Amino acid sequence: xxxxxxxxxxxxxxVLSREYPARIRLSxxxxxxxNNYVNSNWFGALFGEAFNKVGLLPTxxxxxxxxxxxxxxxxxVKQEDGSYKNYVNLTIFDFEPAEExxxxxxxxxxxxxxxxxxxPEEDDSEDYPF
Numbered sequence: 001x002x003x004x005x006x007x008x009x010x011x012x013x014x015v016l017s018r019e020y021p022a023r024i025r026l027s028x029x030x031x032x033x034x035n036n037y038v039n040s041n042w043f044g045a046l047f048g049e050a051f052n053k054v055g056l057l058p059t060x061x062x063x064x065x066x067x068x069x070x071x072x073x074x075x076x077v078k079q080e081d082g083s084y085k086n087y088v089n090l091t092i093f094d095f096e097p098a099e100e101x102x103x104x105x106x107x108x109x110x111x112x113x114x115x116x117x118x119x120p121e122e123d124d125s126e127d128y129p130f
Contacts, residue, residue, distance in 0.1 A: 006068060008070075014062075021051060022050075047091060050092045050095050053096075066095060066097075072090055
């Protein structure tokens with residue numbers, strides 16, 4: 001069974017590997033009926049555009065991201081003794097830095113670690129191949 005995920009905020013606690021596919025440790029949360037937060041911890045693999053953006057994730061500090069395209073999949077693997085072991089795979093295909101890490105914000109409003117980050121040049125041309 002696979003579920004697609006879009007527009008979900010997460011906290012990245014650690015980048016475990018920057019080699020393909022990059023691996024991260026992250027958490028998500030939701031509020032229950034009593035307005036208390038219920039947290040979930042995940043290990044995620046970054047593929048596609050998410051792998052290309054792994055450089056945006058700080059090395060030593062946690063950060064917030066908005067997952068824009070991902071899947072969660074439960075995989076059952078039959079063991080030698082006939083029982084099944086279940087694994088949950090979180091595969092992230094694209095994300096963007098959460099608002100507080102938005103590189104399009106003016107430099108003075110960015111967190112200190114992003115104030116000197118290079119901003120991409122804007123392309124005003126309309127010579128697109130599509």
